[in-house]
Amino acid sequence: MTEEDKLLEEVTSAEYKYGFVTDIDSDTIKNGLNEDVIRLISSKKNEPEWLLEWRLEGFKKFKELVEPEWANVHYKKPDLQAISYYSAPKPKKKLASLDEVDPELLKTFEKLGISLDEQKMLTGVAVDIVVDSVSVATSFKAKLGELGIIFCSISEAIQEHPELVQKYLGTVVPQTDNYYAALNSAVFTDGSFCYIPKGTRCPMELSTYFRINQAGTGQFERTLLIADEGSYVSYLEGCTAPSRDENQLHAAVVELIALDEAEIKYSTVQNWYPGNKEGIGGVFNFVTKRGICHKSAKISWTQVETGSAVTWKYPSCILKGDNSIGEFFSVAVTNNFQQADTGTKMIHIGKNTKSTIISKGIAAGKSNSSYRGLVKIMKGATNARNFSQCDSLLMGDKSGSHTFPYIEVKNKSARIEHEATTSKIGEDQLFYCNQRGIGTDAAIGLIVNGYCKDVLNQLPMEFAVEAQKLLSLSLEGSVG
Amino acid sequence: MLKIKDLKVEIEGKEIIKGLSLEINKGEVHAIMGPNGAGKSTLSAVIAGRDEYVVTGGSIEFEGENLMDMVPEDRAHAGVFLSFQYPVEIPGVSVTNFIKTALNESRKARGLEAMPAKDMLKLMREKQALLEMDKQFMSRSLNEGFSGGEKKRNEIFQMAILDPKLSILDETDSGLDIDALRIVANGVNKLKNKDNAVMIITHYQRLLDHIIPDFVHVLYDGKIVKSGDKNLALELEEKGYDWIKKEIEA
Ligand SMILES: Nc1ncnc2c1ncn2[C@@H]1O[C@H](COP(=O)(O)OP(=O)(O)OP(=O)(O)O)[C@@H](O)[C@H]1O
Ligand SMILES: [Mg+2]
Numbered sequence: 165m166t167e168e169d170k171l172l173e174e175v176t177s178a179e180y181k182y183g184f185v186t187d188i189d190s191d192t193i194k195n196g197l198n199e200d201v202i203r204l205i206s207s208k209k210n211e212p213e214w215l216l217e218w219r220l221e222g223f224k225k226f227k228e229l230v231e232p233e234w235a236n237v238h239y240k241k242p243d244l245q246a247i248s249y250y251s252a253p254k255p256k257k258k259l260a261s262l263d264e265v266d267p268e269l270l271k272t273f274e275k276l277g278i279s280l281d282e283q284k285m286l287t288g289v290a291v292d293i294v295v296d297s298v299s300v301a302t303s304f305k306a307k308l309g310e311l312g313i314i315f316c317s318i319s320e321a322i323q324e325h326p327e328l329v330q331k332y333l334g335t336v337v338p339q340t341d342n343y344y345a346a347l348n349s350a351v352f353t354d355g356s357f358c359y360i361p362k363g364t365r366c367p368m369e370l371s372t373y374f375r376i377n378q379a380g381t382g383q384f385e386r387t388l389l390i391a392d393e394g395s396y397v398s399y400l401e402g403c404t405a406p407s408r409d410e411n412q413l414h415a416a417v418v419e420l421i422a423l424d425e426a427e428i429k430y431s432t433v434q435n436w437y438p439g440n441k442e443g444i445g446g447v448f449n450f451v452t453k454r455g456i457c458h459k460s461a462k463i464s465w466t467q468v469e470t471g472s473a474v475t476w477k478y479p480s481c482i483l484k485g486d487n488s489i490g491e492f493f494s495v496a497v498t499n500n501f502q503q504a505d506t507g508t509k510m511i512h513i514g515k516n517t518k519s520t521i522i523s524k525g526i527a528a529g530k531s532n533s534s535y536r537g538l539v540k541i542m543k544g545a546t547n548a549r550n551f552s553q554c555d556s557l558l559m560g561d562k563s564g565s566h567t568f569p570y571i572e573v574k575n576k577s578a579r580i581e582h583e584a585t586t587s588k589i590g591e592d593q594l595f596y597c598n599q600r601g602i603g604t605d606a607a608i609g610l611i612v613n614g615y616c617k618d619v620l621n622q623l624p625m626e627f628a629v630e631a632q633k634l635l636s637l638s639l640e641g642s643v644g
Numbered sequence: 645m646l647k648i649k650d651l652k653v654e655i656e657g658k659e660i661i662k663g664l665s666l667e668i669n670k671g672e673v674h675a676i677m678g679p680n681g682a683g684k685s686t687l688s689a690v691i692a693g694r695d696e697y698v699v700t701g702g703s704i705e706f707e708g709e710n711l712m713d714m715v716p717e718d719r720a721h722a723g724v725f726l727s728f729q730y731p732v733e734i735p736g737v738s739v740t741n742f743i744k745t746a747l748n749e750s751r752k753a754r755g756l757e758a759m760p761a762k763d764m765l766k767l768m769r770e771k772q773a774l775l776e777m778d779k780q781f782m783s784r785s786l787n788e789g790f791s792g793g794e795k796k797r798n799e800i801f802q803m804a805i806l807d808p809k810l811s812i813l814d815e816t817d818s819g820l821d822i823d824a825l826r827i828v829a830n831g832v833n834k835l836k837n838k839d840n841a842v843m844i845i846t847h848y849q850r851l852l853d854h855i856i857p858d859f860v861h862v863l864y865d866g867k868i869v870k871s872g873d874k875n876l877a878l879e880l881e882e883k884g885y886d887w888i889k890k891e892i893e894a
Contacts, residue, residue, distance in 0.1 A: 598716035600746035614736030
């Protein structure tokens with residue numbers, strides 16, 4: 165058997181190592197989706213009238229839309245009537261110590277370099293109040309408060325800062341935008357809100373310290389992030405730590421607003437349960453992420469996607485203001501039967517707008533990875549620039565990769581460059597590593613991380629190290 | 645240290661090594677010469693464990709162990725190092741990161757902890773100086789865009805860091821300019837001691853002017869057909885391989 169065949173077999177036989185089931189007791193309403201359910205959600209959350217109206221408008225649109233089928237993914241459509249749209253999680257049963265936790269899981273945490281306290285939080289072990297990161301989080305929150313930075317759950321923001329929410333919610337992703345966005349608008353119950361005041365540089369990576377609190381993400385998350393004029397924020401979403409979820413369908417919406425001269429860096433690491441090696445189970449992740457850049461503003465999306473059974477996700481930038489900049493850096497790893505259709509849209513409206521797209525797809529096993537990107541230069545976007553680079557790396561010969569770049573140019577002064585490559589991990593590379601004492605799993609990790617370097621470099625340091633480990637782990641064979 | 649007995653190797657059904665025996669003891673330098681396509685690189689790849697090559701007969705022992713039972717990384721951990729005739733590019737992986745990973749994997753295999761960053765840095769500086777390498781070099785992607793000579797120098801740099809027992813240098817001299825040849829040869833000589841051994845595959849005398857071999861072997865059509873001391877290399881340089889071919893045919 166050649167090295168490549170062996171590798172292929174190892175990769176396809178690798179089980180998802182991080183899955184663990186959480187028994188969440190919850191206050192749940194009856195399955196099904198209708199107006200009454202939406203009214204119930206809104207009243208349970210004590211929402212203002214306008215928001216209920218807004219939700220209902222989303223629901224009205226949703227009923228008119230059909231589930232999109234253009235993506236290069238195949239799956240059995242989830243039954244939306246079989247979902248319960250409101251469930252407030254009750255605290256899980258606390259374990260007395262880490263000794264009660266599955267040692268395999270702890271090993272995975274160790275490999276990922278997750279701290280002891282975090283391990284405890286993630287596995288539901290009671291944490292000593294002094295080292296409790298909730299209290300750490302609270303003290304950071306106080307510090308942020310001094311700067312006028314608001315960082316809280318969207319539900320809290322609706323209660324505490326309704327004027328900001330009302331002003332911006334749905335301005336980038338309207339309720340009527342697409343099937344899943346409409347669904348999300350109608351039923352979202354969870355998510356984050358962030359506001360950075362004028363001229364303020366947020367002094368820390370938002371959510372690093374809050375990661376644990378966010379581990380239990382909701383099924384229909386709604387995130388709204390506003391960077392006021394001249395401000396800067398780096399926001400981290402997700403977690404390299406394993407997250408299993410009984411909810412098959414996840415349809416999140418993220419809206420970013422970068423006002424004049426503001427900069428938002430939005431980094432995501434997504435590691436949801438991808439299903440078993442036969443392709444059963446696993447999360448469907450249908451996300452709408454979009455940001456708008458006003459004058460001289462900048463939005464960078466960086467994502468490392470290793471999880472989910474089906475991913476459908478296109479973080480996009482509307483470059484409305486003159487001289488604004490949009491960036492998209494992405495690594496998407498698929499293994500076994502995973503399918504990912506991901507990419508970006510860069511809509512150039514203002515003059516001298518610039519966008520950069522770097523996408524790295526890695527497909528192993530029988531998985532399928534597609535890049536889908538749109539670069540649209542509107543009539544008024546004089547001197548717009550775009551550079552796109554879309555690379556695919558295939559492992560074995562049962563995986564597939566596809567690139568669908570769409571370009572629409574309505575202004576002749578635009579300059580657009582597109583590069584694409586497809587490569588394989590060569591036996592020569594593996595043998596070279598082996599000869600230097602680097603075993604095949606470690607060699608794959610090394611080569612893949614090298615391949616993704618341009619993207620990983622965009623991540624905040626701490627996150628980058630974890631993401632690197634995650635990439636290696638997600639491609640690791642079952643033979644050590 | 646290395647005992648090869650009656651080795652036979654095939655690739656894609658074609659026999660390339662046809663009954664080769666060779667013994668290398670610690671402290672020795674062996675030069676292997678021979679015409680293009682004779683099987684020199686094949687021999688080195690088989691010792692290193694490349695699995696496309698099918699060993700159909702004979703044995704290879706390294707330090708008393710059957711090398712054929714070991715996967716390539718284990719052979720590396722045991723102390724076998726191959727300086728490739730054509731070093732491979734790994735985009736995005738810096739020289740530093742690569743060699744650090746290699747060294748720590750070998751340490752791990754020996755039950756040692758990863759080398760502390762401080763010691764690692766010191767070791768790298770030292771070997772970098774030995775091979776007169778530019779600092780900038782260390783942060784470049786492994787072999788990507790390296791000139792032919794830079795690739796070879798980088799191979800010997802890795803050898804210096806990993807400190808193997810048996811180093812096989814497959815045409816390390818090709819591509820090196822005159823100064824680089826001297827630097828690399830000097831580096832190899834400094835790394836030599838009574839406990840390790842070197843097998844040099846080369847076409848030319850020039851490298852052997854610097855690294856004096858104890859034995860010179862001629863590999864021809866899959867077999868070692870003639871062995872001698874350093875003077876054999878000089879004779880080959882002067883007369884080519886024709887006289888050996890005639891000797892065999894006679
Ligand atoms: N992967 C392969 N597939 C088919 N034939 C091969 C392969 N590798 C080597 N060979 C053949 O085996 C023979 C020996 O090759 P090898 O590379 O060992 O020669 P060499 O002595 O190192 O030559 P050179 O001096 O040119 O480097 C050649 O005829 C070569 O074409
Ligand atoms: Mg050769």
